[in-house]
Amino acid sequence: MEANEPGGRSARKHQAIIEAATAVFMEKGYARTSMDDIAKLAAVSKQTVYKHFADKETLFAEIVMATTDRVDAMIDAVSGIPADAASLEENLVRLAHRFLTTLTHPQVLQLRRLVVANADSFPELGAAWYEQGFERVLATLADTFRHLADQGLLRIDDATLAANHFSGLLLWIPVNKAMFHGSPQHTQPELDHYATAGVRAFLAAYR
Amino acid sequence: MEANEPGGRSARKHQAIIEAATAVFMEKGYARTSMDDIAKLAAVSKQTVYKHFADKETLFAEIVMATTDRVDAMIDAVSGIPADAASLEENLVRLAHRFLTTLTHPQVLQLRRLVVANADSFPELGAAWYEQGFERVLATLADTFRHLADQGLLRIDDATLAANHFSGLLLWIPVNKAMFHGSPQHTQPELDHYATAGVRAFLAAYR
DNA sequence: CCAGAACTGGACTGTCCAGTACTGTTGCCT
DNA sequence: AGGCAACAGTACTGGACAGTCCAGTTCTGG
Numbered sequence: 001m002e003a004n005e006p007g008g009r010s011a012r013k014h015q016a017i018i019e020a021a022t023a024v025f026m027e028k029g030y031a032r033t034s035m036d037d038i039a040k041l042a043a044v045s046k047q048t049v050y051k052h053f054a055d056k057e058t059l060f061a062e063i064v065m066a067t068t069d070r071v072d073a074m075i076d077a078v079s080g081i082p083a084d085a086a087s088l089e090e091n092l093v094r095l096a097h098r099f100l101t102t103l104t105h106p107q108v109l110q111l112r113r114l115v116v117a118n119a120d121s122f123p124e125l126g127a128a129w130y131e132q133g134f135e136r137v138l139a140t141l142a143d144t145f146r147h148l149a150d151q152g153l154l155r156i157d158d159a160t161l162a163a164n165h166f167s168g169l170l171l172w173i174p175v176n177k178a179m180f181h182g183s184p185q186h187t188q189p190e191l192d193h194y195a196t197a198g199v200r201a202f203l204a205a206y207r
Numbered sequence: 208m209e210a211n212e213p214g215g216r217s218a219r220k221h222q223a224i225i226e227a228a229t230a231v232f233m234e235k236g237y238a239r240t241s242m243d244d245i246a247k248l249a250a251v252s253k254q255t256v257y258k259h260f261a262d263k264e265t266l267f268a269e270i271v272m273a274t275t276d277r278v279d280a281m282i283d284a285v286s287g288i289p290a291d292a293a294s295l296e297e298n299l300v301r302l303a304h305r306f307l308t309t310l311t312h313p314q315v316l317q318l319r320r321l322v323v324a325n326a327d328s329f330p331e332l333g334a335a336w337y338e339q340g341f342e343r344v345l346a347t348l349a350d351t352f353r354h355l356a357d358q359g360l361l362r363i364d365d366a367t368l369a370a371n372h373f374s375g376l377l378l379w380i381p382v383n384k385a386m387f388h389g390s391p392q393h394t395q396p397e398l399d400h401y402a403t404a405g406v407r408a409f410l411a412a413y414r
Numbered sequence: 415c416c417a418g419a420a421c422t423g424g425a426c427t428g429t430c431c432a433g434t435a436c437t438g439t440t441g442c443c444t
Numbered sequence: 445a446g447g448c449a450a451c452a453g454t455a456c457t458g459g460a461c462a463g464t465c466c467a468g469t470t471c472t473g474g
Contacts, residue, residue, distance in 0.1 A: 008420095008471085008472070008473095009420070009421080009470090009471060009472075010419090010420065010421090010471095010472095013420085013421080028327070029324075029327055029328075031238035031239075032238075032328075034460080034461055034462080035461080035462065035463080036461075036462095044421080044422090045421060045422045045423060045424090046422095046423090046424095046462095046463085047420095047421075047422075047423085047464085047465090048420075048421055048422080050462095050463070050464085051420075051421085055462075055463075056462070056463090113323065113324075113326070113327075115387065116320065116323055116324065116386045116387065117236075117320075117323065117324030117325075118324075119320070119386065119387055119388065119389060120235075120236055120320075120389060121236075121239075123388065123389040126386075126387040126388055126389070127387065127388055129387065130383070130384070130387035130388070134383065134387070158404075161404055164379060164380050165376055165379075165404075165405070165408050167379055168375035168376050168377075168378070168379030168380070169372050169375050169376065170375075171375070171379070172371060172372075172374055172375030172378070172379055173371050173375070176337070176341065177337070179323045179326065179333075180322065180323065180326055180333040180334065180336065180337035180341070181326065181330065181333055181334055181337070182326060182327060182330040182333070197365075197368055197372075198372070200412075201372050201408075201409075201412035201413070202412075204411050204412035204413075205407075205408040205409075205411035205412045206408070206411075215441090215442070215450095216440090216441060216442075216450070216451080217442095217449090217450065217451090220450085220451080241430080241431060241432080242431080242432065242433080243431080243432095251451085251452085252451065252452045252453060252454090253432095253433085253452095253453090253454095254434085254435090254450095254451075254452075254453085255450075255451060255452080257432095257433070257434085258450070258451085262432075262433075263432070263433090
């Protein structure tokens with residue numbers, strides 16, 4: 001038998017269930033996903049699913065919270081910008097570009113939809129995702145801006161507010177479009193436009 | 208028999224069903240709402256519900272689209288601003304305040320959640336709501352800004368983009384919070400802060 | 415190599431719910 | 445008044461699905 005994945009059989013099944021559940025939940029939402037769907041996609045018996053996760057709610061909560069790990073990748077995308085006065089705008093546009101590209105990935109948007117859609121039924125989940133995902137990225141962005149302000153490149157008194165304004169200028173349009181339409185697929189030129197226009201407004205306000 | 212409501216019995220029942228359905232859908236979401244719930248709240252037999260609306264999906268679509276009527280009230284809230292150079296900031300803050308207050312009403316936010324949550328299953332509904340609700344308000348806002356630009360009070364080349372930036376600066380924070388948390392209830396001082404800070408940034412970018 | 419734990423597969427229970435059927439009642443229109 | 449269409453109430457059908465049970469199989473660790 002080839003095992004490939006590390007760990008014992010149980011650990012492999014566990015992982016397979018998580019991956020399958022993530023895929024199905026993200027595609028069909030919570031209510032329209034059945035435990036049989038998940039078991040089938042994971043190539044696992046339903047009993048095994050229930051051996052690993054108490055019930056559907058627990059499984060859902062677990063797979064959603066597991067995705068907050070990926071936040072680290074986003075954080076990398078918005079931290080560390082060269083403090084060079086001459087090419088500040090250029091650097092900020094590059095930052096904005098990374099920011100936009102990362103946060104408008106279909107998977108990220110779909111996950112956002114999933115959490116928002118079920119924030120009624122899982123209030124603690126929505127709150128946790130907001131804090132551990134959203135606000136962590138925002139805090140990193142605020143740090144970056146604070147650093148730039150220390151170098152005299154930006155004029156900022158409330159760095160968190162500035163980070164929110166930056167996000168709002170960049171993301172308001174594409175995120176809204178994505179939330180209301182099934183699958184977004186923003187073209188690269190569109191993102192370019194949002195990035196440059198947003199950065200221009202931001203710099204006008206905060207330089 | 209007192210009738211009170213205008214129209215015949217049938218029209219009254221129709222209205223009662225719509226109102227009940229709107230209330231229940233907004234409180235519990237689409238999947239968790241049963242037709243019996245709606246019939247009960249409307250004080251109507253289930254058969255009558257099906258006399259007026261073919262099925263659950265049709266009913267849902269109808270009550271959501273019916274809410275786009277209320278957009279007119281929002282449009283009034285963002286149109287018509289005095290073109291007075293001296294008190295431009297003050298007037299814009301007032302506009303921002305109306306804008307924020309209207310769009311962060313719990314009902315508006317809840318409806319937004321409802322549409323976003325079901326945009327998978329009802330794609331045309333999400334798109335229609337976005338266009339007939341969201342974009343109409345945005346277009347009005349853009350008109351207002353274009354008018355101010357004609358008066359020389361703002362420096363704008365793309366009025367729609369400016370309207371989006373204005374919205375993003377003001378709404379990004381409170382709307383996100385509301386989307387991820389069950390019921391938001393923003394305090395008035397918070398809204399004040401968002402309004403003044405957002406307008407300050409906007410004016411820095413577009414004056 | 416050999417227990418025991420984990421897994422499979424499928425049947426099964428209980429519940430919820432959309433939508434229908436049916437019988438009788440109430441309101442509306444002429 | 446009278447006739448019809450809409451209504452109430454309730455029972456029913458059919459399907460979906462969460463969660464359980466069990467009998468037999470496979471893996472794994474000592």
